[in-house]
Amino acid sequence: MSTVRSRPVIGAGVNRVDGPRKVTGAAPYPMDFHVPGQAYAALVQSTIAAGRVIRVDTAAAEASPGVVTVLTHANAPRLERAPVNRLGASPPPPLQDDRILHHGQHIAVVVAETPEQATAAARLVSAEYERTEPLLDLMDPRAPQVDDPWGMDHSRGDAVAALTTAEVTVEETYTTADNTNNPLGPFATLASWDGDHLTVHDTTQWPFVVRSTLATVFGVPESSVRVLAPYVGGGFGAGLRVWPHVILTVAAARVLRRPVKLVLTRPQMFTSVGHRPKSVQRIAVGATRAGDLVGIDHRSISPVAMEDEDYEPIASGTAFAYHCENVLTQDRQAHLNIPNPTSMRAPAEAQGNFALESALDELSYKLGMDPLELRLRNYAEEHPVHSLPWSSKALRECYEVGAERFGWSARTPAPRSMRDGHWLIGLGMAGVSYPWYAADCQAEATVHRDGSALVRSAAADIGTGTYTVMTQLSAECLGLPLERVRFDLGDSDMPAAPQAGGSGLTAALGNAVFDACGRLVKRFAALAARDSESPLYGVAPESVEVTRGRIHPIGQPDRGETYADILGRHDLMELTANGYSKPRSQDELGMALSGAFGAKFVEVRVDADLGLIRVARVLSVIDGGRILNVKTARSQIVGGTVGGIGMALFEDTVTDAPSGRIANGTFGDYLIPVHADVPDLEVVFVGDPDRGSPIGTKGVGEIGLVGVAAAVANAVHHATGKRIRSLPLTLDALL
Template sequence: MSTVQSRPIIGAGVNRVDGACKVTGAAPYPMDFDAPGQAYAALVQSTIAAGRIVRIDTDAAEASPGVITVLTHTNAPRLRRAPVSKLGASPPPPLQDDRVLHYGQHIAVVVAETQEQATAAARLVSAEYERADPLLDLMDPRAPQIDDPWGMDHSRGEAAAALATADVTVEATYTTADNTNNPLGPFATLASWDGDRLTVHDTTQWPFVVRSTLAAVFKVPESSVRVLAPYVGGGFGAGLRVWPHVVLTAAAARVLQRPVKLVLTRPQMFTSVGHRPKSVQRITVGATRAGDLVGMDHRSVSPVAMEDDDYEPVASGTAFAYTCPNVFTQDRQARLNIPNPTSMRAPAEAQGNFALESALDELSYRLGMDPLDLRLRNYAELHPVHALPWSSNALRECYEVGAQRFGWSRRNPAPRSMRDGDRLVGYGMAGVSYPWFAMDCHAEATLHRDGSALVRSAATDIGTGTYTVMTQLAAECLGLRLGQVRFDLGDSDMPVAPQAGGSGLTAALGNAVFDACARLVRRFVELAAGDRGSPLYGAAPESVEVTHGRIHPIGQPHLGEAYTDVLGRHELVELTANGYSRPRSRDELGMALSGAFAAKFVEVHVDADLGLVRIARIVSVIDGGRILNEKTARSQIVGGTVGGIGMALFEDTVTDVPSGRIANGTLSDYLVPVNADVPDMDVVFVGDPDRASPIGTKGIGEVGLVGVAAAVANAVHHATGKRIRSLPITLDALL
């Protein structure tokens, strides 16, 4: 039968199958949906960071034109918190008591006949507070501490003793700022009840977690909740949780027994759908004079909201990044009066890699050793924690190919030694070892009498190209042209799929689609093999393949018959098969499961007088296993790299102290890279298909961002001689 195992490492770079509907405006995003008779909701948010509501006055709002109702903690339905998912729990349901835990917390929702009426009335709601002193400082000793809730702290060997006797050590503190996800499309929810059946259009990266959460919160069966998200305008991790505004919209719709629609404003996006939490990291690395790592100690502190359990194990990646016999990692959280943090592209690894790869760069200078040579010398041939061979690992090739394409050998190692006119020139690099992650997934494949196929799964496409690569994969597995296959997603009534996040969807969904298509072909072969009227009578499934919609003996396309012939002879309109994938354990495989690997090389130019940093070029070499579509994969790496540039040079969600207000909560105040900040990028894919995955893929959605900030900071040091240990790198740090 058709198989993907014989495919080359780089798949065809076809155009997106959903591209035309997106560029013509035909793609319906969550905020584009409407329902007959719908009302519109607007949020009222707290103007303090800690305390309680003494009185909330809704009289003027309720008397405002078009207003239907105003829900506050005094009259909102009593709701229960949803159970924990595999990525943690969603935030507690809103409007359940008078407490205020962060600035911008939802304290009321106004529902009116039009959006304009709801927005105007929301401004008329007033609240009186009993204020408390908010905890806003990550290092405040009063902040309640949380120790490693997921059991990811790591210790092997004797790190403290090894570092005490190391020939050369680097000990430093690195900090990263709060960043806000800021997808271009504001998050939106449209909720409709029909008795106890709830239909929700939502901006989500995980329809099934929305379904299970809303079912638990409103005490209805999961089968009574349908979540639709055929197109999502970006998320970067913000769509992985069920936020309070989603629950509020559904609650208002249930109270009113009519559809309700809510669209967040841009400032509300800064307080309502998460952000990448800041970090303070203390790291010590030690080595022999020859450059062999002997010990690493990496400890982080990051914030979490007062009643949330989002977890960012910032230091955990250090445990498996390099060969080192003595390693200690520890992650702690401090509870603060802040909006709930959440995953943001490359969560935890983005912050932790910055500290680790910066510290290794510092170590290379202490040793008088090329930074690339230091990493090559400590490349992990086996998984450092499990002492098993990797299911795939081309990090060494990433380094070597990247260095050659970048021209690393032209680098003068001395800081401030390279110039281009008045600009200081710096070369920097970083290695990336991204953790493996996958979940169970289901898919369904159907072949119709007209020879077309429909493949379905309840995943989402947040712009990563899922529609396209799954259409490609299904077409190849079924032996059909691309135009004969339609892939549908974004509906919780479809087969169960995991989230679009954690670089885990492509492998999980791809393997499920592969399995569904293989089972579908097998069903056709079994029908034909048992039919004396078929030229495939008696054929074994392993003896045939499918090309151009025809099942035939391997290598003999002129024999056999078409799918449509089999359906017609058996008087069938269609034939369907269900597929399933589950992640295999290292015990089953006898090898360590590998995420993506990468090497990043950056050239920066720094104005010697003004401290202005410009990135001249970036080379990213990626081991992502089998790449299903080179064009969409390259776009993933380019997009992630732009995010890395933002993290390195621009992005900083500023909290005003002591009010707790986000001071730059608009796109005019929150800096992100624009075209002028983004250089031409060289993206290269290397490596072999991953042996842990039937289709050989590894996710690459996150790895494009990781390592960019460290490579930029290391290049800035090479250019200027100044070691910057805090992100973002701003002008004042270089003057």
């Protein structure tokens, strides 16, 4: 990391730099790209959930106008399985045998001259199957189970014994439903081969993992693969894996030796790009009569596809959420005949927090204690697992500021005690956290002869504002006006970057950008220090800073010169530096690295006669470390909150038994919040820069969703006196 000083990073709420391109339709999304001679692909999917394909009849499709090929397991190329990455293994490559593992599995791909011809021909493909009974029930004892594949189960003290002797206990089962990511933009892939060189436009949150996956699957060097994703129409985690349709598109392009493009339909989005897996969670919480937690036992089971290794450690967050000496967390998975799950915004924590924060709310009623007081009483001043101070934690401030702004003190404690006409009013809250995550990252910074700058990294912006905050950060570090800096991303030929997910990209990429810009300033300063014609002659590079595009000794803005001056005198067109970020371990830092924290406060209104639930207001108070752009950060919390309302009240991906078919795989049937379901959402940021990051940031992409479902459910109980332990909360459960 360079020691060059620059002006501090400022969190000004500037407008998105990519906004004009998006609102004018000039931003190219993966489905917008076209290349000469491209053909179009359409998928054929299984109509059974388990068994084998006996025969696929492609004759009618092959004779259909415009069709150039139909690939099935009988004629598709043999492919390697992708290597394991830091998020686990990729799904198995498609069309490698005749087995059917879930309803909607791709059994053929039709390629034609137009998308309409491909779609029409795909309908003409028929298949005969040998059916077997699918495993669809999470609690079916026949379902093969997996025990903690990532080693994240936790045990300290003796939770079972502590709960046996606890003065007050709550022991209940909580369930959450399958949810489907459903970004606005359907996923699309365009693949072009030039010999052994492959160029792919893809809907992805991680260009580098698409590159490495396709290189392995198709047996070419990574340097021969280029993945482009300059704009992505949302992802919510669905873009973190390389899905079978991507591999099929690339395979078809290789077979035909011409570009092929495939765009998923909305129903195919429900079976082809993952979903948040349901959960069944058994949690027991014990406390003294004074409200001190003495034991927590949190165990979950969730589904995974038959030959998949995606893992959601749903109970794991409970291990560090509160001060408690006896804690057991355990996560299990059951292999079912379902489409592959994947991360969905706030993976694992979204489900696990619902159970934990609901159970604590139940415990507060048993104790006769304010729910907020119970959480404050058991506040973890240091990391409960590692016994280290946090790199930052302002959760107490989140509680205090939230209670004051929300008017929590006006809440009467008894259920059904607050009313407005026929509306029962309920107030609920939840404490939230999200685990720290970061990964290695690289960036490159260049200043040109005209004094403008270009900074690049192979990250993805899925609508979170990465273009904007990295342009801001680059401008601040280089001391240039925002309009003189361009940040480029979404190209695997750029310096390597991790995924846009896990609330880890902003810190990883921001630290790499900070380092690259610092090194670049240092290079300019070193040139000037050796130049007798420069006003910086003899000034150590460590002793300069940049103000308004001028490099000068610290505290001496009148003695200096511009980047253009230095480049011109040395007859250089540009100067470049590369930057790196590598997360330091907590042992190096002597601190427990912390993710974001927050408190959610919710008011609901429930129709006393009809059971209609209306969310009246939501306050999110968030400790996200240093906020680089308050406008885009607030937008992240607002978007996450809307997703949390959906999880609480609407979203449920329904699998029909015994067929295994997704029964509500359209926006006409899969319920999501609309404007009328979302009140004005208040967001407040508190806390200091995080000491574990050079730029002090903590990601806020996930924390906006965590805790909303629990706070809504707790508010519904306060309003009605009925405790609903299964998501989504529905009318029939209240009536």
